[in-house]
Amino acid sequence: xxxxxxxxxxxxxxxxxxxxxxxxxxxxxxxxxxxxxxxxxxxxxxxxxxxxxxxxxxxxxxxxxxxxxxxxxxxxxxxxxxxxxxxxxxxxxxxxxxxxxxxxxxxxxxxxxxxxxxxxxxxxxxxxxxxxxxxxxxxxxxxxxxxxxxxxxxxxxxxxxxxxxxxxxxxxxxxxxxxxxxxxxxxxxxxxxxxxxxxxxxxxxxxxxxxxxxxxxxxxxxxxxxxxxxxxxxxxxxxxxxxxxxxxxxxxxxxxxxxxxxxxxxxxxxxxxxxxxxxxxxxxxxxxxxxxxxxxxxxxxxxxxxxxxxxxxxxxxxxxxxxxxxxxxxxxxxxxxxxxxxxxxxxxxxxxxxxxxxxxxxxxxxxxxxxxxxxxxxxxxxxxxxxxxxxxxxxxxxxxxxxxxxxxxxxxxxxxxxxxxxxxxxxxxxxxxxxxxxxxxxxxxxxxxxxxxxxxxxxxxxxxxxxxxxxxxxxxxxxxxxxxxxxxxxxxxxxxxxxxxxxxxxxxxxxxxxxxxxxxxxxxxxxxxxxxxxxxxxxxxxxxxxxxxxxxxxxxxxxxxxxxxxxxxxxxxxxxxxxxxxxxxxxxxxxxxxxxxxxxxxxxxxxxxxxxxxxxxxxxxxxxxxxxxxxxxxxxxxxxxxxxxxxxxxxxxxxxxxxxxxxxxxxxxxxxxxxxxxxxxxxxxxxxxxxxxxxxxxxxxxxxxxxxxxxxxxxxxxxxxxxxxxxxxxxxxxxxxxxxxxxxxxxx
Amino acid sequence: xxxxxxxxxxxxxxxxxxxxxxxxxxxxxxxxxxxxxxxxxxxxxxxxxxxxxxxxxxxxxxxxxxxxxxxxxxxxxxxxxxxxxxxxxxxxxxxxxxxxxxxxxxxxxxxxxxxxxxxxxxxxxxxxxxxxxxxxxxxxxxxxxxxxxxxxxxxxxxxxxxxxxxxxx
Numbered sequence: 001x002x003x004x005x006x007x008x009x010x011x012x013x014x015x016x017x018x019x020x021x022x023x024x025x026x027x028x029x030x031x032x033x034x035x036x037x038x039x040x041x042x043x044x045x046x047x048x049x050x051x052x053x054x055x056x057x058x059x060x061x062x063x064x065x066x067x068x069x070x071x072x073x074x075x076x077x078x079x080x081x082x083x084x085x086x087x088x089x090x091x092x093x094x095x096x097x098x099x100x101x102x103x104x105x106x107x108x109x110x111x112x113x114x115x116x117x118x119x120x121x122x123x124x125x126x127x128x129x130x131x132x133x134x135x136x137x138x139x140x141x142x143x144x145x146x147x148x149x150x151x152x153x154x155x156x157x158x159x160x161x162x163x164x165x166x167x168x169x170x171x172x173x174x175x176x177x178x179x180x181x182x183x184x185x186x187x188x189x190x191x192x193x194x195x196x197x198x199x200x201x202x203x204x205x206x207x208x209x210x211x212x213x214x215x216x217x218x219x220x221x222x223x224x225x226x227x228x229x230x231x232x233x234x235x236x237x238x239x240x241x242x243x244x245x246x247x248x249x250x251x252x253x254x255x256x257x258x259x260x261x262x263x264x265x266x267x268x269x270x271x272x273x274x275x276x277x278x279x280x281x282x283x284x285x286x287x288x289x290x291x292x293x294x295x296x297x298x299x300x301x302x303x304x305x306x307x308x309x310x311x312x313x314x315x316x317x318x319x320x321x322x323x324x325x326x327x328x329x330x331x332x333x334x335x336x337x338x339x340x341x342x343x344x345x346x347x348x349x350x351x352x353x354x355x356x357x358x359x360x361x362x363x364x365x366x367x368x369x370x371x372x373x374x375x376x377x378x379x380x381x382x383x384x385x386x387x388x389x390x391x392x393x394x395x396x397x398x399x400x401x402x403x404x405x406x407x408x409x410x411x412x413x414x415x416x417x418x419x420x421x422x423x424x425x426x427x428x429x430x431x432x433x434x435x436x437x438x439x440x441x442x443x444x445x446x447x448x449x450x451x452x453x454x455x456x457x458x459x460x461x462x463x464x465x466x467x468x469x470x471x472x473x474x475x476x477x478x479x480x481x482x483x484x485x486x487x488x489x490x491x492x493x494x495x496x497x498x499x500x501x502x503x504x505x506x507x508x509x510x511x512x513x514x515x516x517x518x519x520x521x522x523x524x525x526x527x528x529x530x531x532x533x534x535x536x537x538x539x540x541x542x543x544x545x546x547x548x549x550x551x552x553x554x555x556x557x558x559x560x561x562x563x564x565x566x567x568x569x570x571x572x573x574x575x576x577x578x579x580x581x582x583x584x585x586x587x588x589x590x591x592x593x594x595x596x597x598x599x600x601x602x603x604x605x606x607x608x609x610x611x612x613x614x615x616x617x618x619x620x621x622x623x624x625x626x627x628x629x630x631x632x633x634x635x636x637x638x639x640x641x642x643x644x645x646x647x648x649x650x651x652x653x654x655x656x657x658x659x660x661x662x663x664x665x666x667x668x669x670x671x672x673x674x675x676x677x678x679x680x681x682x683x684x685x686x687x688x689x690x691x692x693x694x695x696x697x698x699x700x701x702x703x704x705x706x707x708x709x710x711x712x713x714x715x716x717x718x719x720x721x722x723x724x725x726x727x728x729x730x731x732x733x734x735x736x737x738x739x740x741x742x743x744x745x746x747x748x
Numbered sequence: 749x750x751x752x753x754x755x756x757x758x759x760x761x762x763x764x765x766x767x768x769x770x771x772x773x774x775x776x777x778x779x780x781x782x783x784x785x786x787x788x789x790x791x792x793x794x795x796x797x798x799x800x801x802x803x804x805x806x807x808x809x810x811x812x813x814x815x816x817x818x819x820x821x822x823x824x825x826x827x828x829x830x831x832x833x834x835x836x837x838x839x840x841x842x843x844x845x846x847x848x849x850x851x852x853x854x855x856x857x858x859x860x861x862x863x864x865x866x867x868x869x870x871x872x873x874x875x876x877x878x879x880x881x882x883x884x885x886x887x888x889x890x891x892x893x894x895x896x897x898x899x900x901x902x903x904x905x906x907x908x909x910x911x912x913x914x915x916x917x
Binding site: 216219288402645683 | 764765767768769772775776779780781782784785786787788791792794821822823825826827828831835838839842843844845846847848849850851854870872873874876877879880882883884885886887888890
């Protein structure tokens with residue numbers, strides 16, 4: 001067991017407490033797979049964006065440590081960041097170690113959301129690396145007495161070509177000292193962290209590592225049970241906490257009967273504050289038993305509609321803001337049109353459905369708050385926690401440790417607030433792990449949406465007008481000031497940022513209007529992958545398909561008539577060619593065998609990046625079950641950093657989209673969420689997983705882009721269009737459960 | 749109550765409530781990180797360990813029911829320096845995103861392949877039907893298991909078959 005070297009801020013040599021982790025760069029503070037954590041690195045004195053030293057340090061042995069405020073949710077970002085930095089610096093991949101998310105060690109880079117890690121997240125790291133390389137070359141030039149433009153760099157060694165003995169390593173040049181160099185940092189007001197500018201230019205070609213499928217650094221640990229998750233953090237003296245949930249959302253805690261858990265061994269304390277009620281015990285199973293057994297009296301609650309009434313509720317809910325994008329005069333065109341098509345599309349409330357529930361360890365003692373968390377927005381969670389606990393921000397340290405994939409949910413890491421409250425009450429470190437019922441019942445959710453679409457068609461089949469009007473709560477209110485514990489205790493400030501309620505389409509119509517009504521919150525909400533985009537794309541791409549069928553045109557050809565963006569057209573052509581698309585008029589209603597209809601659908605998505613899908617499905621006409629057999633997906637990705645990792649991301653996101661389309665709907669009665677386990681809120685299982693063929697369209701001249709959301713967007717529409725192709729029936733309400741499909745088939 | 753456990757070929761004595769779920773004893777008393785809590789209801793498979801050759805869900809298994817039996821967890825299967833062939837297959841196919849479900853995938857698949865060394869794709873999918881993955885790593889996981897099946901390893905069933913035929917193992 002190696003001891004921590006005390007942080008020497010002049011020399012910047014860092015040793016972290018490492019036990020059994022010599023095979024991968026550590027991504028966070030000292031963690032052990034085998035023994036409890038007993039020390040964390042001291043916080044750095046300065047982590048401001050303008051200082052090059054805040055971002056990277058180089059030790060005498062050439063090891064490069066990179067500090068980033070972004071975090072890895074299991075999408076391979078730790079690896080791709082290391083590829084990008086190693087390429088800018090010209091050092092070996094193995095020489096780069098990432099420190100991620102610890103608020104005591106890393107610069108504030110805002111939230112790891114919006115698929116922005118590869119672009120906004122990586123930009124400062126690349127800039128710092130390029131600047132460092134430039135400085136090192138200048139130092140080398142002095143030492144080797146050779147002009148910079150006559151030097152070569154490889155694997156962290158600067159040499160003079162033709163004179164092999166005249167060389168020096170990065171480590172020898174910098175000797176663990178600080179760079180003492182300032183860069184220019186600007187902060188776009190989007191919560192995504194700073195943009196950094198130096199004097200060195202970033203690489204645009206000649207990449208050694210970028211573009212290669214470097215094996216991810218975390219897979220070995222994950223596959224052998226040695227990888228540190230926030231769920232495996234163990235702190236000396238740590239005890240266990242669980243929260244008791246009210247029977248209704250917004251209920252008031254009236255009375256707690258402490259005697260009801262008198263017989264629970266290991267009980268340390270019952271903690272109640274406002275409507276927050278929790279238990280702390282020595283052992284984990286004792287906390288679960290105590291939470292289950294504790295008797296409490298609650299009254300009242302905030303009524304909500306039943307989930308079956310959600311669309312009606314959305315249309316009539318209090319409106320906060322309406323945003324309209326208008327072109328031409330849709331109303332006039334619709335009045336003149338030979339035919340008007342109308343359709344309403346509905347999307348339910350959905351869960352992020354993390355496999356590993358929200359989990360945090362908090363140690364609140366002597367006015368200091370230290371928390372281990374899988375948060376996606378470490379600095380905001382830190383600020384929130386400070387405000388919640390009534391302490392200065394400087395007293396709070398949030399140490400990021402990888403959680404299970406959260407897809408947006410851990411923008412609001414509820415376990416952090418629960419654990420901090422309980423730790424403060426008992427004066428010991430407390431670990432809180434949400435139960436499955438806690439997650440399904442109480443996680444901040446992806447809001448529901450209803451959309452009305454209309455199109456005006458001329459006699460020659462031309463689309464004269466297109467309109468979408470939608471109603472939805474904001475998808476981002478949960479990201480600040482909304483810990484569940486804060487709401488229960490009272491006084492949570494909340495957050496009013498509006499997002500996800502408006503959409504765009506990829507088409508050129510003479511008259512077009514997109515209207516988004518933001519309404520008040522229904523259930524506590526936070527963004528789930530592709531917030532607003534997946535819902536809007538479902539409606540738009542289904543409706544485009546409805547129009548194509550109306551004018552008896554091949555769905556692909558119909559799209560090309562109106563598609564303005566050449567990149568979207570490229571992805572469509574690529575997907576169609578790969579899938580062997582044959583022009584036809586939908587529906588075809590091909591029956592493979594008695595009672596099973598087969599269909600093929602197409603759809604595309606536009607925006608910063610573009611995708612297109614062709615899906616082959618079959619529908620059991622008796623049971624209503626939709627099976628997706630195969631999906632071909634083509635996407636533009638900018639410069640691909642790690643092709644294998646990119647492909648896996650795409651496939652994963654697409655499968656998540658298939659799951660949401662076929663299976664997922666949060667159900668609630670007038671008081672609380674009612675589907676609280678995996679049977680009642682199912683997600684896709686192995687027998688139903690389709691084949692996927694992925695075509696990544698590399699665009700080396702363009703910036704890299706994240707793929708975690710792009711590939712999820714087209715899933716619902718491509719399936720809906722394929723079902724129409726197979727049966728002539730339009731599914732306009734997600735999820736496409738067998739009951740819904742059967743009912744639609746019977747209606748004809 | 750004192751219960752003796754055999755985990756990854758080592759003996760332990762733990763003093764716990766006999767009804768305590770095996771998962772929590774493995775994690776909290778033995779500091780093992782392989783099995784994970786996902787649901788506590790045997791619906792997701794994240795907590796899977798192998799007891800006497802069978803994959804079981806440790807979140808619903810009282811610790812007293814496995815006293816004295818051979819328990820294998822993910823870290824007992826293989827190490828970073830010497831991974832088990834099935835772990836090696838997962839590494840080669842890069843079959844992990846967040847990786848939280850991977851313990852369950854590997855342990856379930858290992859027990860399954862020990863009994864069915866030459867499965868069809870359909871049989872693999874059925875065998876893993878009780879293991880959930882939210883990141884959508886299913887295709888890579890299937891690819892890893894197929895690769896592991898093709899390569900094989902010395903399994904109890906194979907040893908039984910070969911001794912029946914009088915062949916050398």
